[in-house]
Every structure is written in C-alpha cells, then in structure tokens.
Amino acid sequence: MSSTTTLTEVHWFFACKTDDVPLNGGVCVKYKEEQIALFHFSRREEWYATQNMCPHKHQMALSRGMIGTQNGEPKVACPFHKKTFSLEDGRCLSDEAECSLKTYPVKIEEDRVYIGFYGGFDKLSLTNI
Amino acid sequence: MKVVVIGNGMVGYKFCEKLVAKFEPGTYSLMVFGEEPRPAYDRVHLSEFFSGKSADDLLMAPANWYADNNIILHTGDPVKEINREKKAILSHKGLTVEYDYLVLATGSAAFVPPIPGVDKKGVFLYRTIEDLEMMTAHASKAKRGAVIGGGLLGLEAAKAMIDLGVTDTHVIEFAPRLMPRQIDDSGSKILQSKLETLGLTIFTNKNTSCITGDESITGMQFSDGTSIDVDMLVISAGIKPRDELAKAAGLETGPRGGIVVNEKMQTTDETIFAIGECALFNGMIYGLVAPGYEMADVVVATLSAAEKAFAGFDMSTKLKLIGVDVASFGDPFVPAADCRTVVFEDTMKGVYKRINISTDGKYLLGGVLIGDAAAYNMLLQTTKNKVALPENPEDILLGSRGGDAPQGVGVAGLPADAVICSCEGITKGAICSAVEAGNETFDSIKKCTKAATCCGGCAPMVKDIITYTLKSQGKYIRNVVCEHFNYSRQELYDLIKIKKIKSYDDVLDELGHGDGCEVCKPVVASILASLWNEMILVKGNDTAQDSNDRYLANIQKGGTYSVVPRIPGGEITPEKLIVIGEVAKKYNLYTKVTGGQRIDLFGAHVSDLPAIWEELIAAGFESGHAYGKALRTVKSCVGSTWCRFGLHDSVSFAIQIEERYRGLRAPHKIKSAVSGCIRECAEAQSKDFGIIATERGWNLYVGGNGGSKPQHAILLAADLDSETCIKYIDRFLMFYIKTADPLTRTATWLNKLEGGMDYLRNVVINDSLGINAELEAEMQSLVDNYKCEWKEVVDNPELRKRFNHFVNAPEEKDPSIQFEMMRDQKKAAGW
Ligand code: SRM
Ligand SMILES: Cc1cc2nc3c(=O)[nH]c(=O)nc-3n(C[C@H](O)[C@H](O)[C@H](O)COP(=O)(O)OP(=O)(O)OC[C@H]3O[C@@H](n4cnc5c(N)ncnc54)[C@H](O)[C@@H]3O)c2cc1C
Numbered sequence A: 001m002s003s004t005t006t007l008t009e010v011h012w013f014f015a016c017k018t019d020d021v022p023l024n025g026g027v028c029v030k031y032k033e034e035q036i037a038l039f040h041f042s043r044r045e046e047w048y049a050t051q052n053m054c055p056h057k058h059q060m061a062l063s064r065g066m067i068g069t070q071n072g073e074p075k076v077a078c079p080f081h082k083k084t085f086s087l088e089d090g091r092c093l094s095d096e097a098e099c100s101l102k103t104y105p106v107k108i109e110e111d112r113v114y115i116g117f118y119g120g121f122d123k124l125s126l127t128n129i
Numbered sequence B: 001m002k003v004v005v006i007g008n009g010m011v012g013y014k015f016c017e018k019l020v021a022k023f024e025p026g027t028y029s030l031m032v033f034g035e036e037p038r039p040a041y042d043r044v045h046l047s048e049f050f051s052g053k054s055a056d057d058l059l060m061a062p063a064n065w066y067a068d069n070n071i072i073l074h075t076g077d078p079v080k081e082i083n084r085e086k087k088a089i090l091s092h093k094g095l096t097v098e099y100d101y102l103v104l105a106t107g108s109a110a111f112v113p114p115i116p117g118v119d120k121k122g123v124f125l126y127r128t129i130e131d132l133e134m135m136t137a138h139a140s141k142a143k144r145g146a147v148i149g150g151g152l153l154g155l156e157a158a159k160a161m162i163d164l165g166v167t168d169t170h171v172i173e174f175a176p177r178l179m180p181r182q183i184d185d186s187g188s189k190i191l192q193s194k195l196e197t198l199g200l201t202i203f204t205n206k207n208t209s210c211i212t213g214d215e216s217i218t219g220m221q222f223s224d225g226t227s228i229d230v231d232m233l234v235i236s237a238g239i240k241p242r243d244e245l246a247k248a249a250g251l252e253t254g255p256r257g258g259i260v261v262n263e264k265m266q267t268t269d270e271t272i273f274a275i276g277e278c279a280l281f282n283g284m285i286y287g288l289v290a291p292g293y294e295m296a297d298v299v300v301a302t303l304s305a306a307e308k309a310f311a312g313f314d315m316s317t318k319l320k321l322i323g324v325d326v327a328s329f330g331d332p333f334v335p336a337a338d339c340r341t342v343v344f345e346d347t348m349k350g351v352y353k354r355i356n357i358s359t360d361g362k363y364l365l366g367g368v369l370i371g372d373a374a375a376y377n378m379l380l381q382t383t384k385n386k387v388a389l390p391e392n393p394e395d396i397l398l399g400s401r402g403g404d405a406p407q408g409v410g411v412a413g414l415p416a417d418a419v420i421c422s423c424e425g426i427t428k429g430a431i432c433s434a435v436e437a438g439n440e441t442f443d444s445i446k447k448c449t450k451a452a453t454c455c456g457g458c459a460p461m462v463k464d465i466i467t468y469t470l471k472s473q474g475k476y477i478r479n480v481v482c483e484h485f486n487y488s489r490q491e492l493y494d495l496i497k498i499k500k501i502k503s504y505d506d507v508l509d510e511l512g513h514g515d516g517c518e519v520c521k522p523v524v525a526s527i528l529a530s531l532w533n534e535m536i537l538v539k540g541n542d543t544a545q546d547s548n549d550r551y552l553a554n555i556q557k558g559g560t561y562s563v564v565p566r567i568p569g570g571e572i573t574p575e576k577l578i579v580i581g582e583v584a585k586k587y588n589l590y591t592k593v594t595g596g597q598r599i600d601l602f603g604a605h606v607s608d609l610p611a612i613w614e615e616l617i618a619a620g621f622e623s624g625h626a627y628g629k630a631l632r633t634v635k636s637c638v639g640s641t642w643c644r645f646g647l648h649d650s651v652s653f654a655i656q657i658e659e660r661y662r663g664l665r666a667p668h669k670i671k672s673a674v675s676g677c678i679r680e681c682a683e684a685q686s687k688d689f690g691i692i693a694t695e696r697g698w699n700l701y702v703g704g705n706g707g708s709k710p711q712h713a714i715l716l717a718a719d720l721d722s723e724t725c726i727k728y729i730d731r732f733l734m735f736y737i738k739t740a741d742p743l744t745r746t747a748t749w750l751n752k753l754e755g756g757m758d759y760l761r762n763v764v765i766n767d768s769l770g771i772n773a774e775l776e777a778e779m780q781s782l783v784d785n786y787k788c789e790w791k792e793v794v795d796n797p798e799l800r801k802r803f804n805h806f807v808n809a810p811e812e813k814d815p816s817i818q819f820e821m822m823r824d825q826k827k828a829a830g831w
C-alpha cells in the first residue's frame, strides 16, 4: 500500500452543468480519449460516474442504461442485454463471472459537475496494489 | 490432507467446488492439473460456441476463482505418470507433486474408428473448444459435410455444421436407426423425418470403408459400394475413456476401457479415486454430467469420513436436437409382454410419445418423447418415485378427454425425497424447506439451493414447487412486478387508473417503495402510456422508458440505431420511396425491406436521429414504433383492387386499422394483418389479431404469433361488417392491455386466460363482464390522443438535446463505432 498517497492527488474534470443530465438518468462525458458514464440519481440526490463501456460485449452504452436499486444498492442496467452493475463499486450484480466497471468520484459545485481522476492511476489499479 | 486432481473438466471442477464447500480452509491443500489450455468449461453447452458464446462465457468459474479458493491450477500441463509407491505424480512440464489422495477426472476422448484416411485434413472431432475453433476455420471453405455417428453427439455436430453454413450435411449411422441407445424404433423414424425436413440427409445401415482425397478429404466410400463427395467430416462414433495413466500405473481397467471403481469411487488403490467419464462402475461408463457430479459428491463425502455410496444413476435425458425435443426416461424399451404401452403419434406435426406402464396399470416404467417433451419432468418424477397412476393412465400422456380438469400427477404428488434437479442432486424437500425459510423467488432458490443452475431443465418444475409450497402455506400467490412493487401488472394498472397518476416517480411514491429498477420502470411506463397516451419522453418519464423507447429507435450491435418509418398496409408511393432512398444515402444507412412490409434503415448515429426524422416527417412519414411494445405493422395483401380472387379491399382496411391503433402501447408488441380472401397471402392467422375477407364480410382471428413459439390465431367471430369488426378489436385489445402480464404476447395471454377462447368470446361479444362500453370509450380516447412522438422530438430543442452522444462535445460522434462493407452497403462490425 505504498502508493496510497497518490489517492489524494485527484484531478477534477469539469464535465457539464447539473441540468444537462436528465433526472434519474445518465449522459456520456468525453474525457481525453475516454468515455465516462455520468448518472444523476435524483431520487436519492446522488451522482455516480463509471466507465461508459459495458464489459459484456464492449459496447459504449452504459450512459444510456436505466438506473435503479437492488436491495437498496444503486445500479445501472446495460441497454444491450440488461446486465446490471453496482454504481457504488462497479461490480456486476447479475453475473459473478463478468468484469467490474471502473468507478470515479463526482463532485458538484453550484451547478457544475466534476468527475475525479487520479493522477496517472485509476482507482481500480490502486485498490489492487 | 494433500489432494491432487488430474483433469480439469466438468466433473474435476465440480469436485473442487464441492470440496471447498465441505472443508474448512486450511485443512487441505488442493492442486489441479489440466491438459487443456483453459480452466474447466461447460462442455454440455459446447455447441453454443457457434451461437455466439465465447470461450470465456462457457467457463465453469472465472480463472481467479481457483486462486480465491486456495486451489493451485496448472492448465496446459497434463500429468504423465503416477508413482504409487512414492504417492507422487509427474507432470509434462516436470513438476513432481506428492499426494495423500489422488482423484482421476480425466474424462474421455472421442472414439475414432480405424477407417483408412481419418487423418486427412478436414476431418474433425467434436469434444473441445479447440476442435470447434478448427472446424470454424475450415467451414468457410467447405460446402458439403458429413458426420459419422447418428447418436446424441453426432446430431449436435450436424447442427453445428449447419450453423457454420455447411447446409448440405449428411449423417451416417451404422445402426438401422438414429439414437439407437436412447429411443425406440418409431421414435427414431419420426425424429429422422423431422430432421430431414430441416435439411439434413440421413443414411442408416451405412458403414464407412474409407475416406478419400489426397491431403484433404474429398469424399467417403461405404461398404455397400456407394460413395459421396464431402469436404468436411466430423467423427462422432462414441467415446473412449481416458484410462491410459491409470493403466500404466497398474490400476485395474475394463476390457473396453474405463478405470474400475467401487461404490466409493475408489480404484484398486484405495487412495486413488476415479470420477466422471473415465470411471467404470458395475461395467458401465456414465457419459452424462449428472452422474459425474454425483460421483464427485461421493468422493468428497468419503474424504470427510461420511458414509455415501454411488448407487448407479438414472440415464434419462432431455435434449433439443436441431430444434426438435427428444427425451427418454426410465426404461424406454420394456418388452411388450412385460408392460402396457400407450403410444401417441402425429406424423404431420412430428410428435411421438410412448409410455410404458406396469401390467397392473399402477406405475410408469419409462418412455420416449419426440417433438414435444413438455411433460418430461413430470413423467420422469412419476417413474422415479413410483407415484401411483390415475385410473386412466393414458391421461398423463394425452390429458383428460372428458371435459374435466386434467387428471395428471402434479408436484403435490411427489415424495419429499424426489430428486428434482439431478445435476446438483436437489430434492423436492430441500426446495420446499428453502421456500419455507423465506426464499420465495426463483432467483433466491437458485442462489441458496443451486437447483436449476446447471442445465436448467428442471426450471419449470422448480417454479411449480415454489408456487405449490407458498400456496400450501396459505400465501396468496401473485405475480408481483419486482422488489419495488408488491402488485401484479394488472393490479398496478387498475390502481394507477383509479388514482389518475401520471408519472413514474409518483407511482413509485404512492404505490411502491425504494428507487425502482430496470424491471418496474418499463412496466409502469407502458401502463402510463396505455392509460393516458401522453408523449412518452416528458414529465420525467423519459428515463423510465426502456432504452429503445427512450431513444425512439432500436439500439443495435455497436451502438447505432435503426429508423423505421410507418408504411401502413405496405402501400407506398414512388415519391416517398425516393425520399427514403435519399435519406439513406445522405446519412449512409444500411437499407433493408423488413418482414413486416416496410423499410428499415440501420446504422444511424444517435445524434443523427432527429435530423433524419425531420426530413422523413417533412415528406409525410411518421414513427413506425418499431422500438416500442406497441402496434407494429398491419400487413396486407393487395386485395380486390387488383387481385382476381380478392373479395374486399384489404389494403384500405389494413390502412384504416393501422392508423386507428398506431402508437398504442401494450404489455408486448402487437401485430396484425388483413387478407383479401381465404388464400391468406397476408398471413393474418399468424398475428395477434388477423382479418380475412369472406363473401359476407370479415372473419376476425385473435391470439396468433410467429416468433420462437409460433401459434395460429383462433376465430373470434365470423362474417362481420367493418364497423363491428373494429368494435370487437377495440374491446379485445383493451381487455388484453388491462389484464396481461408484462412482456406477454396475446397468444400466451390467451393460453393462460382461465376459460380460454370461450371466456374471451363471452367478454368481447356477449359483454359478460359488462365492461364493453368502457373498453370502447378508453380505446377511443387513446385513438384521439395519438401524436407522432418523433414529430414532437423534432420540434422540441430540449428533447433534441437528449440525442447527443457526448454531453460535453455535442457535435462529436461516438468514435468507437465501426462498420464493415458487405454487398455494397455497410454492416455493424462484429462484437
Ligand atoms: C427488422 C425485422 C427483421 C427484418 O429485417 O425483416 C425485425 C427485427 C427485429 N426484431 Fe423481429 N423483426 C422483424 C419482423 C419480425 C417478424 C415477422 C413479422 O412481423 O411479420 C416476427 C415474427 C412474427 C411475430 O412477432 O409474431 C418477429 C419476431 C420477433 C421477436 C419474437 C416475438 C415473440 O413473441 O416470440 C422479437 C423479440 C421480442 O420482441 O421480444 C423480435 C425483435 C426484433 C428486434 C427488435 C430485436 C431487438 O430488440 O433489437 C430486431 C431489431 C430491428 C431493428 O434494429 O430495427 N422480433 N420479428 C422485422 C421488422 C418488421 C417491421 O417492419 O417492423
Ligand atoms: C458436444 C457435447 C455435448 C454434450 N451434451 C451433454 C448433455 O446434454 N448432457 C449431459 O449430461 N452430458 C453431455 N455431454 C457429456 C458431458 O460433457 C460429459 O459427460 C462431461 O464433460 C464429463 O466430464 P468429465 O470431467 O468426466 O470429463 P471432461 O469434461 O472430458 O474432462 C476431462 C479433462 O481431463 C483432461 N485430461 C485428460 N487426461 C489428462 C491428464 N493426464 N492430465 C491432465 N488432464 C487430463 C482432459 O483434457 C479434459 O479437460 C456432452 C458432451 C459433448 C462433447
């Protein structure tokens, strides 16, 4: 766990305005060459960000998926084959064998939405160290 | 305790799973050697490799499962030698590992008969993923194929060839009939003629004498002097147990192969076990997974000092071969003198059923089902558990024919120790107790008992047992929508209507709990649309729509969308055709005439959708609702305007109907058609509602569909005038919309409706429920409220914004989308 210090080096990327995101829905954000799915779970007053690519068939689709909960845990369902993933830690809820999603922190300042990226690393590779 | 497993196939894997579950971590060390390059995968579903499953999809457990459970797995490293004195094994890569207990799970290999020429290029086996990869590579060049062996695996291999595009395929069987070991003579005949209608050529009584060709196969010669030309061959002539390691180590093996084991699965060395397809028990090799899993269980029990013995295993099977159900259970071949046999045969439909009943008429001994094996689970359980038969035993095959309720044996009649899921060995009692302990859904039963998680064949029966247990606990069984709503769809529909609720969030607040999910959202969204017919993308209802509804288009492979303008009755002017062509050209869309008499434009970027529709709408088109659980097409034949047989103008009537019900949202999609005479060129009897012209008016049929389970519509009323016909359709559709479960087509709904067609006729024609005036008024208000949803999007800048791919780069398209070219048009790149 020697590199935990890098965890604090979050770079906050301005994604969009809060009202650019539909209530209880998602949009896709372009960050460098990456695609990030950003969700406003307005019913719970929560924001989430994950990779946009569904690991199942590598489709850039999760931002167009439906969100909801399973036993109180927020999740998103891919529009293609309805595999569901936890918005909290990205793990696949419908199929243990499926890969997890990368997740990113989100912060709101007034009407601006920011997504957090870790300097050089992403969160997933850090927690694996 | 040091345990080494040789072979990481289905049974070897199951042994690890059972061992890990039984023993505390730290009390054992477990090492597995597998010869194949990847961890254990599901061989039973191997053929799904051809219908799109990847090697990863087929894995029994992900690669990290082994490490997570402290199992050391060496793949691609076969064991070469067993040293029984030193109690150690030597692997191909040179590892020496000592064991306290050794488990041989080496399975079997395909048996290759000594025919000259079997080593030629283009000759394959059918057992591993590598075999399938090699077949795939070769098949693109092959035109005519053959399979040696007309047993279960041979027929699967033949199906695989057809899937690979080698449609001219022969099956060559040495015995006088197909599947000689599982089914009887008449059953084989029906199966054969069914498979022949699907395009296979079948030779029985044929013995291959040699395979011809220089380097690659070009043909086959048979001992009767005939020959055929083929450029691809799969050999599936049986299996040969992998006993070579055991033999070399001096363990006893059978004369025709197989490692001899006792009832504890011990070989002649009591520290060495053999399980699965390599084990020979009582002179028999068990070539199915369920007995292999049972053997694995016996070894784990023995290692934990529990008493458990293998007592042979029932070899009943149910399969779908090339789309044809084939099942055999118990003893399918009891000689006529020792039993009473009931046979049902329908050569037209290709259905054959035979049951063997004890001479006293009390018990079921076994039987064969071809073409329709729906009764398999029940018959198998009745046989295995010696359940007493009803007074007229033939009823369990044919249903009661006296008008009373069917006399069959239900799940209630099964004893608690009846094994329901034979793959995992789960009894009825175990399922009932799990339900009583609060696991009241199919999913939670699957999780906590593992029933129905392997081949899935027992799933319908597991569901029946859950319902039966809940009912016997006095619980009211309802088809609740999901964890967020404690109501069925019909109850929700009524409540939303009475309370006049108009948005998803309000429905959730008033009638549900929690925050919703992908199951209840589209159900509620569809009810709201059926009730109020408001624009589906407003009032916060947009994100409650199924993804296709939300973008008013069907999403496709790669993430593009399709555009399907409505073409009522299939009638279109040359001017409009030109507009479609121009739009397709401008936005580079793949263009195809659909099976529903209209034109589909595929491959549109989400951000192009509003512009495309703007142009189409300007030319007079409107949404075709190809994306919605809504009215699709009303097909029509050309009718009396041109056709010399036409009785009425079917095109005009089809257009009138399509325009009346366009945009109507329902529990599932609805299709219709109008034919101008009984020749039925519009195929109206395959639709949810279909209309056929008669001398005196129209015949109205309801409850048909094509799709995976085709069913013909049934006549609701005859010789109607146009106005009455529409009135009946209004009532029928509205009654369906109000009462059907989610995603249930009219055919399935009607099949489940208590009282069936007689009841429906009474409601729709005789107004037995006194609701017809209400049904008609509700339909009229939906018709009056219709607006084209694409027009509303095109005219509304706020809604248009929702169709950008990137929220922070609206002008950019998704760069990951890729196309390939085929016959001068684009197609989506593969997954
Ligand atoms: C385009 C078309 C195939 C074609 O190239 O001809 C088609 C394409 C699709 N069909 Fe179909 N079906 C098409 C005619 C049919 C027909 C034939 C017909 O309508 O005469 C059938 C059988 C008849 C029937 O439905 O009773 C048919 C039975 C299905 C089914 C199975 C329904 C069932 O109850 O078993 C599905 C799956 C579903 O709806 O859940 C399906 C689903 C689909 C979907 C929507 C799959 C999906 O969710 O992505 C396909 C998407 C098309 C797209 O991206 O636009 N499609 N589909 C046809 C469009 C007709 C149209 O103009 O709207
Ligand atoms: C196409 C197909 C369809 C089938 N359909 C059905 C069905 O519908 N229902 C059903 O019940 N059964 C079906 N079967 C049969 C079923 O797959 C087998 O019964 C089952 O796989 C047997 O499991 P096993 O572990 O004993 O053998 P296998 O799955 O063959 O595994 C044995 C493994 O051991 C490895 N091995 C061998 N020797 C060594 C060594 N010296 N060192 C290391 N590793 C070694 C092999 O490479 C192999 O990976 C089907 C089989 C096929 C091929």
Ligand code: SF4
Pocket (backbone or CB within 6 Å): none
């Ligand atoms: S049959 Fe229908 S759903 Fe299946 S591939 Fe063809 S278009 Fe798609």
Ligand code: FES
Pocket (backbone or CB within 6 Å): A054, A055, A056, A057, A058, A059, A078, A079, A080, A081, A082, A083
């Ligand atoms: S691509 Fe996402 S579930 Fe299949």
